[in-house]
Amino acid sequence: MRIDLNCDAEGRLPDVLTAANVRCGCHAGAARTMREVCEAAVKRGVAIGALVGYRHGADVTETELVDDVLYQLGALDAIAGSAGGEVRYVKARVRDEHAAAVVDAIWQYDPQLPVLGPPGSALLRHAAENGLVTVVEAFPDRHYHPDGHPLPGAPLSNPDEIASRCLRLVTRGEVVAVDGTVIPLRADSLSVHGDNSTTVHRALDAAGVELRSFA
Secondary structure (H helix, E strand, O other), X not given: OEEEEEEEEOOOOOOOOOEEEXXXXXXXXXXXXXXXXXXXXXXXXXXXXXXXXXXXXXXXXXXXXXXXXXXXXXXXXXXXXXXXXXXXXXEEOOOHHHHHHHHHHHHHHOOOOOEEEOOOXXXXXXXXXXXXXXXXEEOOOOOEOXXXXXXXXXXXXXXXXXXXXXXXXXXXXXXXXXXXXXXXXXXXXXXXOHHHXXXXXXXXXXXXXXXXXXX
């Protein structure tokens, strides 16, 4: 058994990850933070992924959304390249109505880049329709609705409980919803907060699960 372990990274990079989702928005200090994360990822053999953001609002056109994503991918790829690495996948949190534009940008930039997202999402659906590689992501430190969607709000905080949920996802392909419903969920990657990654790694290692990047 093997699984990818990813984390949204904009500072210290946990030692046990196999993939780092690098925020590449245009906020103050973003360029320096991207460089620091990319350098750490290359040093540790961690796959670099672009966690893209974009402007919201009814007045934002599809062309503007595409340009925003293209700009971010190019910027992170340049910084990753200067550190001796490259962008190897893309992750995005998108509203359904914006998914097609984000996927269009990824396809224009590099149609070989895998797209990381939750199962059943508009992002993965559009990516698959455009021939892009899709990677299913699960969130063991989030509560799940019985329909299979992760719930917004505060994540779980008990590292041992999160590690147990990781093991269940990897070994049994399922997660328990807030009402006790058992939801089938075959994931290619697990997304955890950095503070919980060490406990998760120990539990997976003890169970004989190999951590390996999908990218």
